[in-house]
Amino acid sequence: MDMRIDRRCVDGLCIDGLGLNRLRRALPKAVAAVVVAAVAFGLTGGTAGAQDQNYSLATGSVGGTYYPVGVALSTLIKVRLQPQQGINMSAINSAGSGENVRLLREGTAQLAILQGLFGFYAVEGSGPMETDGEQEHLRSVTVLWANVEHFLVERQHATTGTIADLIEMQGQPMAMGRQNSGTIGSNRMILGNLGVDMDEAYELVYLGYGPSAEALQSGDVAGMSTPAGAPVAAVTRAFAAMGDDIALLEFTPEQATEADGGTGIWSPYVIAAGTYPGLDREINTVAQPNFLAAHADVPEEDIYMITRTIYENLPFLQNIHPATQAMALETAIVGLPAPLHPGALRYLEEKGVEIPDRLRP
Structure with missing residues (x-):
């Protein structure tokens, strides 16, 4: 969906003209939430320019988590980077991780949200990706949120x-x-x-x-x-x-290590007391990342700007969906299955994140 925010308007619907309640009724729920938050956080921008670099972000089904997070990401990039940098992004819905790997490979999308396991399959050319072979173009940008078991x-x-x-x-x-x-x-x-x-x-x-x-x-x-x-x-x-x-x-520590099977995808995760009704103590489980991926051909400078913009505007993303509330530089690379894109690598190193050799392209 190509959303444009211009003077607090999206696709011709203005906050001042409709009011927040009318806006929520006029747009799909996930998109309306992003628009309302964009206005609340002061994220307003101009219209598309002739030299814009337009990227598609493959997400998931409209009713899931991937889509609203993807819409939030694309809105953030559009309004922060399009006016001055000419970097534009649009979220597209899909069948999820498996299809997103294909969309990246075929060039229909340049960025995608992927489950860590599917990223692992794509890099290794194994599991459901065995027929397609190793996806050597696949690069990681950042962990978005943990898929908690x-x-x-x-x-x-x-x-x-x-x-x-x-x-x-x-x-x-x-x-x-x-x-x-x-x-x-x-x-x-x-x-x-x-x-x-x-x-x-x-x-x-x-x-x-x-x-x-x-x-x-x-x-x-x-x-x-x-x-x-x-x-x-x-x-x-x-x-x-x-x-x-x-x-x-x-999961005990030994069970967590065994469950990961040496893939590096799953890591220990603590579900806080009070997360669920009647849960009065912490639960030690494991989690794999849902992460932002990119094609290796996307220019380094563009991915650098995208990564920087994400981390400089975390409150906006965290206001959209609770899944991103734990997002932080400290967990940006935990469980990533594919090498980092050079642009993401440059930003994360600038911020002091220690990058292991396995994640260097």
Whole structure:
């Protein structure tokens, strides 16, 4: 979607003329939130210029997290960099990480939001990317937010309170994600690294997050997995409805290392007490990054400016979606699966981030 903000107007709809409530009704929910925040934070800019460099950012489905975050990013870049730098960005919706890898490869998009695991597949030319081979053009820009692993089981199965309980639940009906989804793919790899063939071990019920929580509440499944930025609405609903009848499983340090399987994608993550109803203590789990990726051919200076603009305007992004609230330079490279783009590398080094050799292009 090509959004233009000019004198507090977007696609011809002006804040002063419609008012905030009318604006929210006039635009899709995710886009309206970005526009309202842009005005509130004073992010206003000019119209497109003849020499603008126009980039497409591939996101995900309109109802997910990738799309509103992508719209926020593209709006930020448009209004901060287009007037003076001629750098313009538009968010496009897609089927998610798998399709986004293809869009980058084919040049339909120059930037994309990707799940860490799909970035790993793309770099290695493995898993669902095996037919396409190694995506040598893929570069990382920054971690956007953590995809936190939430393994919920009925309390009666939580004898240790760790992921070991899930391994002991073989034969049980489990909601581990929709078929061909990134959710089921990441669960398959984690459990595989822990020595369990998920497709053989459980009676899989292929559901999305909301239906998974409903199935857990009704007793149709004994557990579910919902990797996403915390808090996850489906997990909140499950705790609100079931309370102490369910348990959120933890990972010991040894289990976390084993679950990662040497990929470097998953790292320890602490879910704070109070994140979910009745959760009165911290939960130690693991998380993989959702990250901003770019094609290697995008000019270094443009990616440098984009990266700098993101980090100089974090309050704007964090006001749009809670998933980005933990975004910080300290976590900018944690779990990245692909080498950094030279532009991102230059900015992060300027800010004192220590870059390991594996992330240098």
